[in-house]
Amino acid sequence: MTGRGAWLVVDVVGVAGVDTLGALLPGAPGAAQARAWMMAEVNAAVEGLLSAGFERVWVSDASCSTVPFPGGEALHPGAEPCSGEDPFAPSWLEDVQAVACVGMHAAAGTGGFGAHTGGPLCVWTCAGRTLSEAELVLALAAEAGVPAVFVSGDDVLRAGLEGRVGYVCTKTAVSTERAVSRAPEEVHEELRRAAARPGQDQTPLPDAPLVLCFKSGHQATLAERTGARRLDAYRVEVSGRTFRERYTHARRAVAAAGRVLPGAGPGSFVFNPEALALLRLPGPSEAPPPAREREAERALGAFLALTAGEDDASRALRALTLHMLEGHAPGVFARWGLGARVEEAVEALTGVSLEFPAGLPPEVGMSRVDAWYVRGERDLSTAPLAPAALRDYLLHLDDEGYGLHGWLLGEIAATRGVDVRLSIPERVFRGVSRRADLYWLTHLFLLDTRYLRSPPRAPDASAWTEELLAATPELIEGMDLDLAAEVVFCLQCVGESGGGAHESLLALLAACQRSDGAVGDAHSTAAALLAFAGALERTVSER
Structure with missing residues (x-):
């Protein structure tokens, strides 16, 4: 020049x-x-x-x-x-x-x-x-x-x-x-x-490391692999003799973390819907998150009241939720003295029918498979599922437009050795129904963790997590309480309870909790109970 x-x-x-x-x-x-x-x-x-x-x-x-x-x-x-x-x-x-x-x-x-x-x-x-x-x-x-x-x-x-x-x-x-x-x-x-x-x-910046605070632990892990030093779950730091060296290393670390974005490649990131969603997502807070003890206790009371009926749906929802709570927040479960309560709920499942006649509503069919699943997971005797009848019912659900239910019931039964799954393409609702696809995604977590009873094992769990993070702003805008609560406990089971998405969703649930402790209907209150109790469990253990 x-x-x-x-x-x-x-x-x-x-x-x-x-x-x-x-x-x-x-x-x-x-x-x-x-x-x-x-x-x-x-x-x-x-x-x-x-x-x-x-x-x-x-x-x-x-x-x-x-x-x-x-x-x-x-x-x-x-x-x-x-x-x-x-x-x-x-x-x-x-x-x-x-x-x-x-x-x-x-x-x-x-x-x-x-x-x-x-x-x-x-x-x-x-x-x-x-x-x-x-x-x-x-x-x-x-x-x-x-x-x-x-x-x-x-x-x-x-x-x-x-x-x-x-x-x-x-x-x-x-x-x-x-x-x-x-x-x-x-x-x-x-x-x-x-x-x-x-x-x-x-004036030059101080001769000090650059610290990068990411929005997920997975992003920080990807950045760490470039040679950045891990500070905690979400932060890494990069050093160098000059600011140019520190900037170049930091940019390389951010580019590595950016592989979570669709279409990621070299150069500056280009805005796409996923990038905009993550831009709107807050990062981890410097202040400790609230324990949510009061919200959890109120949700428990509301949940028990809402599932006190003797119908199949109430019995199955109570037993499955307490079964999940025992694995997801064992300390809170023990402190609340729920051992006898879960045994009583599981025993009540013996009265749930395992018949799947034509025209059975999908919610009732789900309750019956849930009841069979919970008793089997707890090594208790249960009447056998009739594979042919269940297969016919799944086909009926798919024909009637309940493909999500048909997929999930088939997957649950397969985990217990009854494989009558339909040939439904993976993530078939992606690009068709955002809400159905997100439910599919949260249930991938549930299936992988045997309904929050074991750590996630799937190699794709990190990618699923990033999708849930990107979905957080729209769930908050739409005030979708049931999905929001499911996303919260999914984030908890992969160690993301310290992130901004987790706290933002919990804040939504807390703001929408009624005076009687309920958060929407019985199902969303059950999901909120798991979310609040999971937050309480992890906050207490970290302190």
Whole structure:
């Protein structure tokens, strides 16, 4: 490069006019307009830098670095696009006299619009300070001795930068998912003025490790395999002689963890529905989670009241839930003195019919298989299931549109040696019914753990967990209490009770618990009981 050059890092999240996360999805309504607004801000900044005497501006697209400015986007003729897997690569700081950032977003975990750092999976900190991507750029520039001219983005990022660099505020964050922008024309003029001002030398970050706090233990494990040092269930740290070395290692660790995202590959992550869901998901809290003892005790009382009937459904739900509770939260189970209660409930299962006549409602058929299953799991005598009759019933369920019930009943029976399973494709409801697919997923956990009585063994359990994490925001938005409770106890059985998803779902259940202790109907109250008791068990054991 000859003459004075500047390096401009750009992103779409902090651009004026981009006020919803949906506009960040490639191909979604509003995505093309968002890119057009971004290009207008880029070109306004380039004009300002050129007016200040820079002869060439190199532009890194941090929102899509492997394909910079796709689709023939009209970049100012005085600018040239950067390309490569790392939008902050060291080559872009060579032979430049200034750096600036357009359209940036706040750091992960700060509540800014679209807030994330290096992807949706983790929070970056250095010596206790939470870092945004803009701060990573400024730290790299400081180490290279390159002044910074300005940064633009929302009000949360501005507060985080604490006046260390010139700033153009493009919008006010309402939440991680929504913002209110200024008029783009006003922002463009302010960008031109900001870009024409002299740069400021930046203070380097402390010579300390970078700490990455992930949203799942599995993500942290993947990051650890790059050589990062494990600090706890969710955190790793990376060291190096220079900040560039620490940044490069941290980026490699985040990329390794990013394999949990569909379509993961080299370069900056690209927004997709799963990435947006994980972006909205909070990470682990620094404060200890509440024990949920009161909620658990109230749920127990409500559950026992709701399952006091002598019908098949009540008997089976009571026995199965207590059987699961004994394995999932043995300390709480013992403290509540439920030993005699579960024996009584299991004995009552002898009165549950094991007939499967045509037209039997799926919920009743499920209760009958559950009753047979629980007695068998506890090594108690039970009447045999008639394989042919059960097979006919499963076919009937599938024909009547109850394929999920047919699949699950077949799988439960197969665990006890009665294999009459139907030829139903794995995850057949994926892309057809989100709710049915999530129930399929939670029951994969239940089948794998013999209904919370043993540790998970399936090699796919980590992948299932990541899917449940990504589903958490929509379960909270939809207030789906039954599924939310099932996701909670699934997360507990894979050691994810310290994460933000677990606590967010528990908070939803607690907020929706009625004065009598119930959380919805009998089934969702049973699931909530397992969730609250599981949280209590794990909180007490950790303390």
